[in-house]
Amino acid sequence: AGMLPTPPPPQNDDDRRRCQHSAFRRRLIDGEWRVDADTRHRAFFNEATSDFLPAAELSRNPALSYWTQTSVGYDEPPIVSAEGVTDAAALEPILPPETWPLAQQRHLYVRAVNEALVRIDILSRKICYRVVPADLVLTVVADAQNPSQPAYLEEARPRRRIVDGVPVQEWTIEVWDVRDPAHPTFRIWGIDRNGERIDATTYYWLDEAGAPSAEYPYSATSRPLMPYCLYHQVVGHHLWQPYRGRELVEGTLTAAALWTMWLMGVRDGAHPQRYIADYDVAGIQAEKGTVRPGQSVVQLNPQTILQLASRKDRPGAVGQWTPTIDPKTSAEAIESFEAGLAQYAGLSPADVQRGSAGQSGYAIVVKRDGLRAMQRRMQPAMLLGDQLMLSKAAMLANAYLGAALPEEPAAYNVRYAPISESAEERKADLEAIAAELAAGLIDEPEAYQRRNPGATREQALDKLIAIALTQRTLASARAQPAPPTATAAAASAGDLPSGVTP
Numbered sequence: 001a002g003m004l005p006t007p008p009p010p011q012n013d014d015d016r017r018r019c020q021h022s023a024f025r026r027r028l029i030d031g032e033w034r035v036d037a038d039t040r041h042r043a044f045f046n047e048a049t050s051d052f053l054p055a056a057e058l059s060r061n062p063a064l065s066y067w068t069q070t071s072v073g074y075d076e077p078p079i080v081s082a083e084g085v086t087d088a089a090a091l092e093p094i095l096p097p098e099t100w101p102l103a104q105q106r107h108l109y110v111r112a113v114n115e116a117l118v119r120i121d122i123l124s125r126k127i128c129y130r131v132v133p134a135d136l137v138l139t140v141v142a143d144a145q146n147p148s149q150p151a152y153l154e155e156a157r158p159r160r161r162i163v164d165g166v167p168v169q170e171w172t173i174e175v176w177d178v179r180d181p182a183h184p185t186f187r188i189w190g191i192d193r194n195g196e197r198i199d200a201t202t203y204y205w206l207d208e209a210g211a212p213s214a215e216y217p218y219s220a221t222s223r224p225l226m227p228y229c230l231y232h233q234v235v236g237h238h239l240w241q242p243y244r245g246r247e248l249v250e251g252t253l254t255a256a257a258l259w260t261m262w263l264m265g266v267r268d269g270a271h272p273q274r275y276i277a278d279y280d281v282a283g284i285q286a287e288k289g290t291v292r293p294g295q296s297v298v299q300l301n302p303q304t305i306l307q308l309a310s311r312k313d314r315p316g317a318v319g320q321w322t323p324t325i326d327p328k329t330s331a332e333a334i335e336s337f338e339a340g341l342a343q344y345a346g347l348s349p350a351d352v353q354r355g356s357a358g359q360s361g362y363a364i365v366v367k368r369d370g371l372r373a374m375q376r377r378m379q380p381a382m383l384l385g386d387q388l389m390l391s392k393a394a395m396l397a398n399a400y401l402g403a404a405l406p407e408e409p410a411a412y413n414v415r416y417a418p419i420s421e422s423a424e425e426r427k428a429d430l431e432a433i434a435a436e437l438a439a440g441l442i443d444e445p446e447a448y449q450r451r452n453p454g455a456t457r458e459q460a461l462d463k464l465i466a467i468a469l470t471q472r473t474l475a476s477a478r479a480q481p482a483p484p485t486a487t488a489a490a491a492s493a494g495d496l497p498s499g500v501t502p
Contacts, residue, residue, distance in 0.1 A: 005171075007019075007135075007136060007138075007156040007171055008138070008156055008171050008173060008191050008195070009138075010138040010139055010154075011138075011139070012139060015138060015139055018134075018135075018240055018242040019134075019135045019136075019137075019138065020135075021242050021243065021246075022113045022133070022134045022135035022242055023135035024036055024249070025063075025112050025113045025249055026109070026112070026113065026133055026135055028061060028063050028064055028112065028249060028252065029064060029067070029108065029109070029112055031058075033058065033061075034056070034058065036253060037056035037057075037058055037253060037256045037257075038055075038056050040056070040253040040254065040256065040257055041053070041055075041056040041256075041257055041260060044254070044257040045257070045261075052264060052268070053260055053261070053264050054260060054263050054264060054267070055260075056256055056257070056260050057256055057259040057260040057262075057263055058256060059259070060255055060256065060259050060338070061252060062248070062251065062252050062255055062338045062341050063112070063248050063249050063251075063252040063341075063345075064112075064252075066248065066341070066342060066345035066347070066366065067108060067111045067112045067345070068108065069366045069371070070111060070345065070346070070347075070366060070370075070371060070374045071104070071107045071108045071111045072371055072374070072375055072419060073103075073107050073375060073378055073379070073382050073416060074100050074103040074104045074107050074416075075104070075417070076416075076417035077100040077417075078100065078386070078414045078415055078416045078417065079414075079415040079417075080095060080390070080412065080413070080414050080415075081412075081413045081415075082390075082405065082406050082411050082412050082413070083406055083411040083412075083413075084406060084411070085405065085406070090403075090404075090405065091405070093126075093127055093393075093397045093401055093403050093405075094127050094390055094393035094394055094397055094403075094405065095390075096126060096127060096128065096129070098128075098129065099129060102118075102129050102130075102131055103386075105131050106118060106131045106231060107382075109131065109133055109134070110231050110232070110233050110381075111233065113133070113134045113135070113242070114134075114232070114233045114240070114241045114242065114244050114245070115134045115230060115231065115232055115233070115239075115240055115241065115242075116131060116132065116133060116134055116231050117131070117132040117133075117134070117137060117228050117229065117230050117231065118130070118131060118132065118228070118229045118231065118385075118389055119131075119132050119155075119227060119228055120227045120228070120229065120389065120392050120393050120396060121227060122218075122396055122400050122401070125400075125401060127393050127396060127397055127401075129389070129393075132155060132228070134240070134242070136155055136156045136157070137153060137154070137155050137156075138154040138155070138156055138173065139152070139153070139154040140152065140153050140154075140230075140239050140240075141153075141179065142239050143226075144179075147237040147238070147239070148230065148232060148235075148236065148237055148238060148239065149226075149229070149230050149388070150176075150226060150228060150230060150239070151177070151178055151179045151226065152175075152176070152177045152178075152179055153174075153175070153176045153177075153226065153228055154173055154174065154175050154176075155173070155174045155176075155228075156171055156172075156173055157171070157172050157173070157174055158170070158171055158172070159171075159172045159204060161203065161204075170190065170191065171191055172188050172189060172190055172191070172200060172204065173188070173189040173191075173197065174186075174187070174188055175187040175188075175189065176226055176227070176228070178224045178225070178226050181223050181224055184216040184219075184224035185216065186201070186205070186216050186217055187199065187201050188200050188201045188203075188204045188205055190203075205217075218396060218399075219399065220392075220395030220396060220398065220399045220407070221395065221398075221399070221407065225392060225395055225396065226392075227392065227396075229385055229388050229389040229392060230385075231381070231382075231385035232381050232384075232385070233378070233381060234377075234381055235380050235381050235384060245344050245345065245346075247341070247344040248341050248344040248345050251337070251338075251341040251344070252341070254337075255334065255337060255338050255341075258334045258337065259334060262325075262327070262330050262331060262334060265324065265325035265327065265330060266325070266327045269323060269324035269325040270323050270325055270326075270327050271323055272320040272321060272322060272323055273320060273321040273323075273324070274318075274319070274320045275318075275319055275320065275321070276308065276316060276317065276318050277316050277317040277318075277319075278310060278311045278312055278314075278315075278316030278317060279308040279309065279310060279311065279316035279317075279318070280308070280309045280311060281306065281307070281308060281309075342366075346374060346377065347366060347370050347374065368419060368425060371419050372418070372419050375416070375418075375419060379416060382414075382416070383414055384409075386412070386414045387409035387410065387412045387414065388409045390409070390412045390414075391406075391407055391408060391409040391411070391412065394406060394407050395407050418453075429450075429451070430451075433447045433450055433451065444460075444464055445457050445460040445461050445464060446460075448460040448463060448464060
């Protein structure tokens with residue numbers, strides 16, 4: 001929203017709390033959580049302690065680390081097919097180039113906030129998609145036929161208007177209502193200086209001739225279309241789960257406070273504390289105003305000879321206390337705390353390991369087995385969302401672009417790319433399969449199926465037979481004598497050129 005103030009709040013208290021918490025999670029993604037960390041900073045430390053602390057440390061963000069590592073569903077573009085569509089080019093109107101790159105952003109929002117939306121539009125006679133964060137959706141009423149999708153929706157959107165010849169950005173609220181299919185409504189509300197809504201539909205919503213339009217924007221097959229698809233992290237009959245996994249985001253704020261305390265310890269407590277008793281420093285005074293009341297500080301360098309004068313007839317004492325913090329041990333304890341947060345990101349302790357410079361830039365690394373398990377759990381919800389998005393896009397393409405695509409969500413098949421194996425995983429799997437083959441526990445078709453999930457036994461047999469035939473052909477070709485060279489043929493005929501010895 002640029003320099004705009006915060007979006008207009010929902011009118012319902014439950015929606016207001018939901019939007020506030022979802023916005024906080026999005027700030028963790030966008031790196032704009034300084035205020036949140038400072039608030040936890042003030043609550044975590046008492047006032048006397050906080051005076052000595054540095055600013056809240058934001059360089060460690062366990063929540064973003066887990067969300068980023070586990071948002072793997074669209075790292076590779078899925079393969080889409082549809083019933084009755086034999087030409088892949090026919091799907092191009094509903095699969096513009098930005099479809100799957102935008103899906104990566106939307107998937108990250110779903111991992112972080114549990115829900116996100118995709119808005120489907122026709123702009124310049126093309127299907128377009130737009131990711132809508134959950135905190136900008138002020139109010140939703142569920143569709144009676146599909147409780148996980150909206151029939152009434154309010155979205156806060158920034159828009160630009162011209163005031164005295166100067167472009168001004170302001171928040172507006174789009175309202176879409178298809179609860180009564182015979183009388184759908186669409187409104188754009190502006191916000192006046194008192195925070196009240198004013199109808200701005202005729203200012204912002206114009207037809208092709210530039211005149212205010214009173215018609216509902218999108219209809220398909222004689223019924224109004226709600227141009228939003230609500231994606232969920234888990235399948236269910238719900239609209240929102242805004243607080244699911246709250247432990248992870250709250251733990252991130254706690255980790256920021258702990259790392260702040262660790263920095264103070266490294267700065268102020270990782271060295272011995274020296275002291276003198278019954279001695280005065282001779283001939284040197286600290287500069288006025290540079291120390292706190294009751295403190296004496298002397299600035300020294302390695303060339304300084306410090307003169308001490310005893311206050312009594314007997315010598316005084318000079319000593320030191322041990323450091324108050326072991327930076328390595330303290331850091332490992334905080335990292336252990338961060339790793340424990342993994343279970344609230346949907347991972348088990350076995351799925352997480354400590355990172356290193358050789359593995360990744362993450363302090364805590366999610367193993368590939370953990371990512372695969374996460375992907376398997378997420379795919380049902382991903383598929384339902386993608387099928388609905390594609391079906392709604394098909395409805396618009398059929399109604400406005402002259403396409404002839406299936407409009408039922410179940411008609412679309414989306415095949416997601418699996419997470420690739422590492423070299424170590426591939427080697428270990430091949431060795432395990434070879435051991436089972438040698439022990440007679442599996443046969444060759446079963447071994448092929450293990451390495452090629454989804455292949456039937458018949459497909460495995462056909463592939464193995466083809467491989468065997470190819471190997472036999474190559475072996476036969478290698479066993480045949482090579483054809484004679486031109487020199488050898490001439491030598492056998494006895495007519496080598498002069499000076500050439502066979």
